[in-house]
Amino acid sequence: MNDMDQKILAMLVDDGRMSFADIARELGVSRVHARDRVQRLIEEGVIEKFTVIVNPEKIGTTVSAFFDVEVDPQGIESVAQELASQPEVRSLYIMSDMRSLHIHTLTENNEALEQFARRNLLSRRHIVRVDCKQLLTRVKHRRGGTRI
Template sequence: MNELDSALLKILIKDARISFADIARQLNVSRAYARARVQALVEEGVIEKFTAVVNPEKLGKTISMFVDLKVSPQEIEKVAEELAALPEVVSLYIMSDLRSLHIHTLTDSHEGFDRFAKDHIFGRPEIISVECNSLLKRVKHRRGGARL
């Protein structure tokens, strides 16, 4: 990757629907070159996918919770896959100690989160401990993807 590719990625992070002609104008390159570089970045796996960023509050998902679980190491992959498949789970990470999951959930109410926790976390013998925090205020977030 060079400086032009970095500039190209910054443009796409801001607006993945931008036309190749507009990318070319901003980078002072041809439309064909812009298209070829985007395609190359996709093929190389630098760009994994193009997606929409949805405002969860506009969909009534106003309760943002961060859940940290300690899980029996032999069960961590299974628990991670099961929880990741749930609609309430926005993101889920297996942490470097290989027994912790860091989970971000979005629900429409505290009752909705309580149902989620009761149905999918509490009472599971492979989950050793649970810590949970509610989002108070967003200061900086990755809307639109990583910043380069």
């Protein structure tokens, strides 16, 4: 990847619907050249997909919570897969100790959050410990960019 590719990625992270013509204008290249560069980034797997970012408050999911869940190592993958399929789970990561899951959930209210925890965490086999923290204020958030 060169400097132009980095600039194209930054533009598309900011506005995934940016036209090839607008990208070309920003970079001082032809529309065809901009299209070819974007297509190459897609073909090489640098760009995995284009998506939207939804404001959770506009769709009624105002409670954002983060769970750190300790799991028996023999059950970590099955627990992770089962939890990842739940609609409240927005992201889920297996951490480097191979005993911990980091989970981000969005729910309508505190009651729905408690129901999620009781149904999916507190009674599940292999789960050893659950720690939950609710988001108070978002200072900085990721809008597109590198998948983590």
